[in-house]
Amino acid sequence: MAEPLFDRIALIGIGLIGSSLARVIRRERLARRIAIATRSPETLERARALGLGDAYSLDAAEAVQDADLVIVSVPVGASGSVAEQIAGTLKPGAILTDAGSTKGSVIRAMAPFVPEGVHFIPGHPIAGTEHSGPDAGFAELFEQRWCILTPLPDTDPQALARLTNFWERCGSKVDIMDAEHHDMVLAIVSHLPHIIAYNIVGTADDLETVTKSEVIKYSASGFRDFTRLAASDPTMWRDVCLHNREAILEMLARFSEDLSALRRAIRWGDGEALFALFARTRDIRRSIIEAGQEVDAPDFGRHVVAHHPQTPQPEEG
Ligand SMILES: NC(=O)C1=CN([C@@H]2O[C@H](COP(=O)(O)OP(=O)(O)OC[C@H]3O[C@@H](n4cnc5c(N)ncnc54)[C@H](O)[C@@H]3O)[C@@H](O)[C@H]2O)C=CC1
Numbered sequence: 575m576a577e578p579l580f581d582r583i584a585l586i587g588i589g590l591i592g593s594s595l596a597r598v599i600r601r602e603r604l605a606r607r608i609a610i611a612t613r614s615p616e617t618l619e620r621a622r623a624l625g626l627g628d629a630y631s632l633d634a635a636e637a638v639q640d641a642d643l644v645i646v647s648v649p650v651g652a653s654g655s656v657a658e659q660i661a662g663t664l665k666p667g668a669i670l671t672d673a674g675s676t677k678g679s680v681i682r683a684m685a686p687f688v689p690e691g692v693h694f695i696p697g698h699p700i701a702g703t704e705h706s707g708p709d710a711g712f713a714e715l716f717e718q719r720w721c722i723l724t725p726l727p728d729t730d731p732q733a734l735a736r737l738t739n740f741w742e743r744c745g746s747k748v749d750i751m752d753a754e755h756h757d758m759v760l761a762i763v764s765h766l767p768h769i770i771a772y773n774i775v776g777t778a779d780d781l782e783t784v785t786k787s788e789v790i791k792y793s794a795s796g797f798r799d800f801t802r803l804a805a806s807d808p809t810m811w812r813d814v815c816l817h818n819r820e821a822i823l824e825m826l827a828r829f830s831e832d833l834s835a836l837r838r839a840i841r842w843g844d845g846e847a848l849f850a851l852f853a854r855t856r857d858i859r860r861s862i863i864e865a866g867q868e869v870d871a872p873d874f875g876r877h878v879v880a881h882h883p884q885t886p887q888p889e890e891g
């Protein structure tokens with residue numbers, strides 16, 4: 575059996591991402607000990623009841639003591655305050671990383687608190703679901719998914735190799751890029767789709783000519799896919815919007831321009847323009863399938879039911 579990669583891993587935040595990490599770390603024996611810290615007592619108790627770790631604390635500073643790898647998986651707006659809390663007890667030589675959906679803001683918020691001798695390597699697993707909390711996680715979440723690492727210019731290559739190895743042992747493929755590029759790419763492939771979903775579901779909810787029961791009744795159409803995304807955690811997505819503001823605004827501006835062109839084509843009955851766009855976008859989906867990426871909305875809800883048939887989800891926070 576392979577040696578554990580780390581002696582002690584500390585997980586700060588034990589929601590969907592933190593608890594999925596706990597489960598895969600356990601399954602793959604990636605650490606001898608898992609220490610868990612989170613902010614709310616209810617979530618911590620739930621993590622304990624699920625047996626996700628070896629030590630539990632409401633104090634992040636306590637949890638990171640002696641940890642060789644610290645993974646912060648909290649809403650991105652909380653990453654600075656977590657860094658401030660743990661700064662004094664991080665072990666020299668430890669690797670500090672995170673799972674946040676935005677990277678520039680996380681670096682700006684956390685880096686000032688990282689002590690000399692601690693290797694800070696921000697990260698982002700491109701894997702998730704619309705569910706949140708410790709019950710929602712599952713060990714297979716990261717399998718065959720990309721994890722993007724955004725090291726800083728002075729990052730130690732050995733620490734980077736160790737963290738890359740960790741994510742690969744979790745089942746992920748690892749890519750490395752700078753934070754600014756990450757934020758631009760993710761704005762279009764992840765943040766905008768969620769914003770559009772929140773918007774369209776809100777628009778449908780506001781309609782006066784179509785009743786709520788009709789929206790529910792006939793939603794076995796494209797609308798249903800949007801409702802899945804629009805069911806994602808409000809705190810997490812509020813923070814993403816507030817902390818990747820520039821890139822999201824840039825992509826929204828482009829989106830609005832293209833939407834205006836599409837609107838014009840519909841108004842003027844320009845079938846050729848409509849057909850040309852729809853044919854081009856169909857090719858994109860074909861390329862995704864050819865590249866071997868999963869494209870159908872994964873019914874990750876099944877995992878929640880399969881793992882914990884009757885457990886209610888605790889309040890987050
Ligand atoms: N949900 C998703 O699909 C994905 C989320 N992410 C990112 O991962 C991070 C975590 O997301 P999830 O696990 O989905 O969220 P979640 O809502 O399931 O869990 C968040 C956890 O952070 C804790 N928390 C909140 N504020 C805290 C604080 N100040 N100190 C300590 N703990 C605190 C909560 O109690 C909870 O345990 C976020 O930054 C998110 O952007 C990344 C990839 C996918």
Ligand SMILES: O=C(O)C(=O)Cc1ccc(O)cc1
Pocket residue numbers: 674675699700701702703704764
């Ligand atoms: O549920 C989905 O379809 C997602 O897109 C999950 C997701 C949410 C946020 C991320 O930063 C990465 C992945």
